[in-house]
Amino acid sequence: MRGADDDGSKRARDLRQAQTEAEARLWARLRDRRLGGAKFVRQHPVGAYITDFACRDRRLIVELDGSQHADSAHDRRRDAWLTSQGWRVLRFWNAEVFKNLDGVLQTIHAALSSPRGRGEAFVPLVGGEGSPKGGGEGVIPDETPPVSPPHPRLPPRGVPDKGDTALSPRAGRGERAPPSARHVSREAGRIRDHDHPERRAMTTSTDLLALLAPARLRGRLLPDHPLADLTWFRVGGPAQVLFTPADEEDLAAALATLPAEIPVTVIGLGSNLIVRDGGVPGLVIRLGGKAFGSVAVEGETIRAGTAVPDVKVARTAAEAGLDGLAFYRGIPGSIGGALRMNAGAHGGETTDVLVEARGISRDGTLRTYAHAEMGFRYRHSGVAEDVIFTGALFRGRPGEREAIQAEMDRVTAAREAAQPIRERTGGSTFKNPDGAKAWQLIDAAGCRGLTRGGAQVSEMHCNFLINRDGATAADIEGLGEEVRRRVRETAGVDLHWEIRRIGRPAA
Numbered sequence: 001m002r003g004a005d006d007d008g009s010k011r012a013r014d015l016r017q018a019q020t021e022a023e024a025r026l027w028a029r030l031r032d033r034r035l036g037g038a039k040f041v042r043q044h045p046v047g048a049y050i051t052d053f054a055c056r057d058r059r060l061i062v063e064l065d066g067s068q069h070a071d072s073a074h075d076r077r078r079d080a081w082l083t084s085q086g087w088r089v090l091r092f093w094n095a096e097v098f099k100n101l102d103g104v105l106q107t108i109h110a111a112l113s114s115p116r117g118r119g120e121a122f123v124p125l126v127g128g129e130g131s132p133k134g135g136g137e138g139v140i141p142d143e144t145p146p147v148s149p150p151h152p153r154l155p156p157r158g159v160p161d162k163g164d165t166a167l168s169p170r171a172g173r174g175e176r177a178p179p180s181a182r183h184v185s186r187e188a189g190r191i192r193d194h195d196h197p198e199r200r201a202m203t204t205s206t207d208l209l210a211l212l213a214p215a216r217l218r219g220r221l222l223p224d225h226p227l228a229d230l231t232w233f234r235v236g237g238p239a240q241v242l243f244t245p246a247d248e249e250d251l252a253a254a255l256a257t258l259p260a261e262i263p264v265t266v267i268g269l270g271s272n273l274i275v276r277d278g279g280v281p282g283l284v285i286r287l288g289g290k291a292f293g294s295v296a297v298e299g300e301t302i303r304a305g306t307a308v309p310d311v312k313v314a315r316t317a318a319e320a321g322l323d324g325l326a327f328y329r330g331i332p333g334s335i336g337g338a339l340r341m342n343a344g345a346h347g348g349e350t351t352d353v354l355v356e357a358r359g360i361s362r363d364g365t366l367r368t369y370a371h372a373e374m375g376f377r378y379r380h381s382g383v384a385e386d387v388i389f390t391g392a393l394f395r396g397r398p399g400e401r402e403a404i405q406a407e408m409d410r411v412t413a414a415r416e417a418a419q420p421i422r423e424r425t426g427g428s429t430f431k432n433p434d435g436a437k438a439w440q441l442i443d444a445a446g447c448r449g450l451t452r453g454g455a456q457v458s459e460m461h462c463n464f465l466i467n468r469d470g471a472t473a474a475d476i477e478g479l480g481e482e483v484r485r486r487v488r489e490t491a492g493v494d495l496h497w498e499i500r501r502i503g504r505p506a507a
């Protein structure tokens with residue numbers, strides 16, 4: 001970064017020829033629209049200052065500093081002025097460019113994609129998440145979502161300065177040891193000011209990435225990432241930041257580091273989920289990859305990560321000659337969703353087969369939950385809502401492989417005959433009330449085939465809603481509420497949603 005200059009253009013030209021090695025390295029990755037298609041220029045004059053790198057259409061400045069800049073009052077004045085002119089300023093130590101160039105690029109990319117930029121024009125730095133395999137077209141996914149290779153994160157850089165535009169880390173950051181999670185949380189809390197909701201509302205995806213930086217996460221972080229393709233309904237807005245942890249330790253580090261007021265939401269395979277059109281604030285976690293996607297037979301038990309599709313557990317059990325888990329063949333979700341909801345179908349329920357589960361609570365503590373601690377009821381687990389399940393141990397009974405396979409075929413055929421599984425749907429919309437069938441109450445209320453926007457109550461199974469023709473999340477949820485209203489009116493019964501709804505409505 002250079003100081004003020006009177007003859008900006010000439011001086012900028014000279015500086016371009018005399019760039020430092022760190023600048024040259026970064027420039028090699030920014031030039032020619034190499035980072036997400038954004039056009040950067042070097043040594044760009046802004047007012048009295050010459051900036052190291054600037055993306056003019058995103059109003060983003062990137063500065064590289066040597067140690068002589070630590071705690072520089074001049075830099076602070078300069079950043080304040082640039083911010084007042086509508087620019088955002090990111091600063092990195094030269095050393096970071098040498099030690100962690102990918103992390104530097106990821107942070108710049110996140111800033112480019114943040115709401116103040118025009119993120120829609122950008123592709124993520126790391127590859128996008130695969131869609132659910134079924135995608136609402138009736139095929140139950142049997143593969144675990146992939147996770148891309150770990151990538152480095154930025155070393156600790158403190159937290160953003162006050163205000164949502166000045167992204168510069170506080171002076172003196174960069175070379176110290178990682179602060180403890182508790183320290184970061186306190187520091188972040190002070191600066192972000194827990195007691196002022198209007199400040200909380202200003203949290204951007206860039207802020208979130210900065211808050212997570214001290215955790216040195218190895219998994220994948222995708223700012224402003226669309227979620228619609230990760231759900232069977234295929235509707236809804238983006239996650240503020242979507243995180244796919246590398247393993248349990250990585251997930252625990254993220255949870256422990258993130259201040260308590262930042263919302264965290266976990267999703268599975270999206271088979272039972274409406275993501276609202278305005279997207280999901282905070283950190284959205286989706287488990288995938290080897291650490292959460294392995295399944296292994298151990299004697300008469302089966303150990304599975306919670307990203308494993310229920311169907312894969314059913315198939316593994318059948319191949320090992322273990323009976324009692326075939327009902328999972330009819331459930332399109334993940335083991336995580338199954339633990340959270342005591343998933344069940346065709347006469348079997350998760351509670352019947354679970355020995356114990358592992359989970360991490362919001363403060364980052366990992367523990368094992370014995371069956372008795374799971375608090376299972378119909379479509380419900382009593383484990384604290386903030387717990388993210390990471391693994392499960394199931395017990396089967398020795399059985400005949402052919403007989404188990406025949407049971408799985410029966411489940412498949414029954415499901416195909418009764419349910420609109422080739423549609424974009426979220427499965428059963430409402431829980432069956434005590435002693436009654438939701439579909440019968442909905443039918444009696446005259447709701448079969450009812451539409452709202454592009455959403456429809458399935459003609460085939462009227463406890464299913466379908467995205468028939470470009471529905472929004474608001475269409476689907478609104479239709480569900482209309483069904484509830486009519487059932488209340490005709491039968492006096494209050495239906496309870498089985499489908500989870502997350503996020504906020506469109507602004």
Ligand SMILES: NC(=O)C1=CN([C@@H]2O[C@H](COP(=O)(O)OP(=O)(O)OC[C@H]3O[C@@H](n4cnc5c(N)ncnc54)[C@H](OP(=O)(O)O)[C@@H]3O)[C@@H](O)[C@H]2O)C=CC1
Nearest residue numbers: 268269270271272273333334336337338340343389427500
């Ligand atoms: N019987 C059937 O045929 C069908 C059943 N279903 C049910 O829906 C479930 C949906 O699973 P899935 O598609 O993977 O989930 P979804 O992505 O649909 O998420 C649904 C909810 O599951 C919870 N959840 C998911 N993963 C975890 C985890 N690792 N730890 C804690 N909670 C988790 C979250 O609940 P929260 O928001 O409370 O944290 C989330 O909101 C199935 O397992 C099944 O129970 C769905 C369709 C058909």
Ligand SMILES: C=C(O[C@H]1[C@H](O)[C@@H](CO)O[C@H](OP(=O)(O)OP(=O)(O)OC[C@H]2O[C@@H](n3ccc(=O)[nH]c3=O)[C@H](O)[C@@H]2O)[C@@H]1NC(C)=O)C(=O)O
Nearest residue numbers: 345346347418426427428430431432439460461462463498
């Ligand atoms: C689909 C889900 O789970 C399902 C699970 O697959 C099935 C099978 O075990 O039993 C529950 O549905 P359900 O009680 O509606 O039972 P289904 O098997 O779908 O239907 C029962 C019978 O009613 C008939 N049926 C159903 C709906 C309809 O509009 N018309 C009709 O005739 C079906 O053909 C079937 O013969 C679960 N739903 C709930 C809320 O408990 C889910 O949770 O998302």
